[in-house]
Amino acid sequence: MAASGGFGGGGPWRRSRRRSGWAALLGAPPTSSTLACCFHLLLCFAYTAAYSLEFAAPVQNVSVPRGRDAKLTCLVRHLGGYRVGWVKVDTKAIQAIHTHVITHNPRIRVAFDDHSTWHLLIKEVTEEDAGAYMCQINTDPMISQLGYLEVQIPPEFVDEESSGDVSVNEGQEVLLNCVAHAHPPAKVHWVREDKKMIRVTSGGITKKVASWEGSELFIDQVSREDMAAYLCIAQNGVPPPKSKRVLLSVHFHPIIHVPNQLIGSPYGKNLTLECNVEAFPKPITFWTYDNDEMIMSSSKFHVTEESSESGGYSLRMTLMVVNFGPKDPGAYTCNAKNSIGEVNSKITVYYIPPPTTTPSRPSPPFVETNRLDDYEVDTHTGRSKDAHNSPVPFNPSSGSSSGKNSKFSDNGFSEGSGGTLPPWERGKDGWSSAGGSSSHGDAGAFYPPTGGGILRSGHGSRNAWDPFDGSEDSSSDSSSSLLPSTRWPCVCLLLLRWPWLAAMASSAYYCYSSYSSSSFSSEGHV
Known part of the structure; x- marks a missing residue:
């Protein structure tokens, strides 16, 4: 056990020596040895008065983590014959006296340097080692000073x-x-x-x-x-x-998210169905077909499940239908169930027929009718010719030409024109008035926008235009021919620039057309 209490100047070992010294000085006659002892004592008193015992510095506080070694240091000046001891204040247990360890703690030992520096060493400190330590010197009265050991403890939950x-x-x-x-x-x-x-x-x-x-x-x-x-x-x-x-x-409660609830596919393809499930605790998942047949992994169906890393409550269910066939369309249901509840979601799968490949029908060529430029007039025979320079027979009874390469049909109607005569033989109402006669009235002759035929002289000053006679030029009667086609843009620009001019020209043309029509009609039937 560790010794307790201090070891100051009142110890028995100190008192016995003091009594024997005084007895030698006072009880016996002076001898040479007695005189020498007194002289020695006087020298000691003189040395003590000149060099008094003291602490050179306070004991430094020490802070160490638990499990490390700690060292407390006590610095003393002029210790002389006195001794240094260490005492733990809270338990009053003597740890060591001078160079001897008193406590039975094997982790404690002492060390010194030149009798002026004294160390108390504690190995692998624990929480019980924390506290104040006293450095004592056995003078009368005792002198001492304190140092503190702090044991640092890392966190523990x-x-x-x-x-x-x-x-x-x-x-x-x-x-x-x-x-x-x-x-x-x-x-x-x-x-x-x-x-x-x-x-x-x-x-x-x-x-x-x-x-x-x-x-x-x-x-x-x-x-x-x-x-x-x-x-x-x-x-x-x-x-x-x-x-x-x-x-x-x-x-x-489980929740199911379905990206596509209606999926179509042609036969022979692999079809993949997908459901995203959120649930905790982790649910039991499975697929059913038409709400009654549970689908298991096989050569026909591949069932997989992948867990999500985020949160640990999401997973992805997939069902692959291998070689989609006639028996596979229908309703597929993904199901999820845990201790909180259950849920399911349906995916409808249907068949998509492949696209049919039909040969494209060639479109008929575009036929433009009533073009005078496609025909030319033979001035010697009085008949028209087509683009191949072959004569087109003319039917006087119907007023139309017919032939192999003609653009007019045998019944006298042109394709897309709706008339019975070529355009150069029509009047204002769509019927011929050449020669001064018309089966539907004398509305007047048809005048082409360009030349190419002649105006045949009729009764009076009115001339009828004959496409089969090229001996005369239509420009001989400037009052009855229209403007050349190259001048029409200029006329249109003038009419757009001055609208009042268009109104006057329209009125003048209407009056002139009415007068010419009535005059020709009266002269042609005299």
Whole structure:
């Protein structure tokens, strides 16, 4: 056992020596030896008066982490024949006297340098070693000074007061606790293991933060997005920092998201159906056909399931229909079931016939009729010729030409024209008035926009235009021919520039046409 109490100048070993010294000085006659002893004592008193014993410096406080070695140092001047001892103040247990260890603690020893520097060494300190230590010198009265040993303790979580893994239903509130014991006291903060933001409620306000300071983490109306592993990290500057992992599980009803609920495919193709499921606890998933037949993986069907890394509550169901055939169209249902509930979603698969390949029908060539440029008139025979320079027979009874290469049919009607005569033999009402006769009245002759025929002289000054006679030029009667086609753009520009000129020209042409028509009609039937 460790010795207790101090070892000051009142010890028995000190008193016995003092009595024998005084007895020698006072009880016996002076001798040479007695005189020598007195002279020695006088020298000691003189030395002590000149060099008094004292502490050279206070004992320095020491702070070390638990498990490390600690050293307390006591500096003394002019120790002389006195001794240095170490005492633990809180237990009053003597640790060592001078060079001897008194306590039975094997981790404690003493060391010195030149009798002026004295060390108390403690190996692998523990929490019990922390406290005040006294350095004593056995003078009368005793002198001493204190030094403090601080044992630093890294954070350690108190499991009884900290939260373990927690499971709650979606919509409820949750409180996570994390209590750490440390010296000095540790600072505690929370982070998510997946580095995402933490949704925390404080003072009735819910917000998202990257980390949360404090031993408590409160979440109101927890959702599936809050499901994650949370790390409680405690540190106080003493290595190593400690962390505690708390897994928050949120239970909720399964939900199925279907990207395509209606899928079509031709026969012979591989068809893939997909369902995305969210549920916790992890659900049981399966496929059914027409709501009664469960589909298992086979050579015809490939069933797969992939879990999502995010949150741990999402998974992807796929069903591949190999070589889609006539028996495969129908309703396929993906099902999910857990302890909270179950849900299913239907995907309708139908057959898409392949596109038919029909030969394209050639479109008939475009035929433009009533073009005078396609014909020319033989001035000697009085008959028209086509583009191949072959004569086109003319039917006087119907007023039309017919032939192999003619653009007029045998019944006298042209394709797309609706008339019975070529365009150069029509009057204003679409009928011929050549020669001064018309089966539908004498509305007047047809005048082509360009030359090419002649105006045959009729009764009076009115001339009828004959395309089969090229002996005369239509320009001989300038009053009855129209403007050349090259001048029409200029006329149109003038009429657009001065609208009143167009009105006057229209009135004059109407009066002239009425007069000419009535005059020709009266002269042709005299």
